[in-house]
Amino acid sequence: MKKHTFLVVAALLAAEAANFGAGIPEAHADRRQNSLANDVAVRHRRLLVRGRFELAPLFESTINADFRHIIGGGAKLEYHLGDMLSFGVVGVFGTALNTGLVKKIEPTLEDAADPATREPSRDEFMTRLNSMPIHGAGYVSITPWYGKLAAFSQAYLAFDFYFQAGVAYAQLKSDCPASVCNDPSPGMSSGPDGMTPPDNNPNNDDPLNSGSRLGLYIGGGIHVFMNDFIALDLTIRDYAFTDNPSGADFNANLAVTKDDARFMHHLFFGMGVSIMFPTTVKRTP
Amino acid sequence: MRAFHRSVVVLAALAISAGTVVAQPKKAPAPPAGGDAEPEIEIDPAADAPPAGGDEIDMGAEPGPGDLDADMAAADAANANAVKAGPAVRTPLSWKDILVVVRKPFLKARRTELLPMVGTSVNDNMVRHYSVGGQLSYYLTDVLAIGVEGQYYRPSFREPFDLVARQARRLPTINTLKWSAALNFNYVPVYGKFAVLDKRLITWEVAFTAGIGAGQSEVEERDKKFPGFTNLLIMPNVGASMRFFLAKWLTVQVGIRDYVFLDKFEPTDRSPTMNATADEAKSNADTALINNVMFQIGVSFWLPTSFEYTTFR
Incomplete structure (x- = not known):
């Protein structure tokens, strides 16, 4: 039992x-x-960009340009579909400044061209350099990172990092007068029945580095928000398109042709002040 | 037999009831009955409302006898009330007055950072310098560090170096860097955190660096018939960097550093009768102030590999 x-x-x-x-x-x-x-990673988050227009007056300058720095002012207009996705356009009017390299070369060149050498005269060298009066881009922007920072344990600021990609546009300009660029048929025979051989002098050829260019655009930057609707906007932008900044013979065929242009990166640093519309923000739950 | 059935039923009921009680979610604890129970503070939304009876704050149940800490706390409170003098200041208190401050997830004070790094120059359109090196820093506090660094450089000539010779018929005058070393001071004024794709938080900080050091550059001879020379350089530097914290012993650092120095370049007029030797050329060298801006990236290893907080959470 x-x-x-x-x-x-x-x-x-x-x-x-x-x-x-x-x-x-x-x-x-x-x-x-x-x-x-x-x-979610952050609750009660201020939606600083979602559903807002961003208008940013900005300043841009080339980084490490070879022959001419481009500096200028413009604006960026962007609409943020969400926290991470936005699209926009940027446009800049610029002026050109000679780089230190040009300032070193120019004084060493002769005033008049010497037909016995292939050395360019001062005018032949300087007037063939191009500038970029207008440039810009249309792009899609991704904002994968956002956060806040404490500066000197006093200022607590929101920020985000963004990356952009799109289409670049540039208006290039060079001013080689007819008195300098006077070769009627660079690299080719000319004259009646083509009896005149090429002069094999690229220094008097048309530089072929003016006009409109389309290319690729990529960029990355940071917003640092001063308040709910104003942010400091710092950006590195790369406008990549075919160019021949010196307007000279690149491929050593003794003539300036379209083949001398190559796909080049034009790096710019931009700084602007972003104003967000509407100026009030919402918060996440 | 009857007793057997009764025993089985009773035991089964006890077992089932005991198991059921244990498996249920924990209910709110009953008020302490014994002397060993700790006093508890209930986080009750109703506690946010001011007490109806007056200025007293209800801190929960009375501690039971035998709790030394609770007795001392009660005695201190009583003494404080006994010696209180002057006009009474009413201070509304509630749980909303308590600010939750997250502790810094990474402490650097009295730790050593070993940073192997690579870099590239960004502001010279004739020659690009690639560097490999390291930095050893000791953090005196969480924001202040002292360190030493060393770098070895390899040059790479860029497109304009050839273009200037081919198009403008001019040979560029350039120097290349060989090595550099510096004593640095680091200050960390900015720290923060960011969310990646709204999923993960990463802590980061911004550090400013200033230092003084030395380096060596070497002339790239335009005409190999004439010997080049080297220069010993005094190289102060300033810079800023961002550090991302991945683990208690591992961080990633990216930054920009500007190394400033007076460099001596090969004179433009060298011939068998003028500046033919290295010493002559160096004595007649052209001097220029150079800013060599480097972009650097590295992975830091921290010793000791862990740390302990010394303050309360």
Whole structure:
């Protein structure tokens, strides 16, 4: 009798113990892991860009240009579809400044061209350099990172990083007068019946580095928000298109032709002040 | 037999009830009955409302006897009330007055940072310098560090170097860097955190660096008939960098550094009768102030590999 009682009790306890062990994960799941595990990274976040237009007057300057720095002013207009996706356009009017390299070369050149050498005269060298009066881009922008920072433990500012890609446009300009660029048929025979051979002098050829260019655009930058609707906007932009900045013979065929242009990167640093519209922000739950 | 059935039923009921109680979610604890129970503060939304009875703050149940800490706290509170003098200032207190400040996830004070790094020059359109080196820094505080760095440079000539010779018929005068070393001071004024794709938080900071050091440059001879020379340079530097914290012992750093120095360049007039030797050329060298701006990236390893907080959470 006692033996049977013990066996029945032991079986009941074993069964209950098995149920007890199996029930732990469900019964105590809420004690080991709270709702933060599946929550967003930031709650009560100010939606500083979502659903807002961004208008940014800006200043741009080339970085490490070879022959002419381009500096100028313009604006960026962008609409943010969400926290991470936006599209926009940027346009800049610029002026050109000679780089240190040009300032070193120019004084060493002769005033007049010497037909006995292939050395350009001062005018031949300077007037063939091109400038970029207008440039811009249309782009799609991704903002994968946002956050806040403390500066000197005093100023607490929101910021975000963004990356852009799109289509670049540039208007190039060079001013080689007819008195300098006077070769009517660079690299080719000319004259009646083509009897005049090429002059093999690229310094008097048309530089072929003016006009409109389409290319690729990529950029990356940071917004640092001063308040709910004004942000400092710092950007590195690369406008890549075919160009021949010196307007000279690049491929050493003794003539300036379209083949001398190559796909080049034009790096710019931009700084602007972004104004967000509407000026009020919403918060996430 | 009857006794047997009764025993089985009673034991089974006890076992089932015990298991069921244990498996259920924890309910709110009952008020402490014994002397060993700790006093607890209930975070109750109703506690935010000011007490109806007056200025007293209800801090929960009375501690049971035998709790030394609770007794001392109660005695201190009583003494404070006994010696209180002057006009009473009513200070509304509630849980909303408690600000939650997240501790800095990474402490640097009294730790050593070993930073192997690579770099490239960004502001010279004739020659690009690639560098490999390292920096060893000791953090005196969480924001201030002192360190030493060393770099070895390899040059790479860029497109304008050839174009100037081919198109303008001019040979560029350039120097290349060989090595540099510096003693640096780092200050960290900015720190923050950002969310990546709204999923993960990463902490980062911005550091400013200033230092003084030395380096060596070498003349690239325009005409290999004439020997070049080297220059020992005094190289102060300033810069800024961003550091991203990945683990307690691992960070990633990217930054910009401007190394400033007076360099001596090969004179333009070298001939068998003028500046023919290296010493002559160096004594008649043209001097120019150079800003060599480098972009640097590296991975930092921290020693000790962990740290302990010394303040309360």
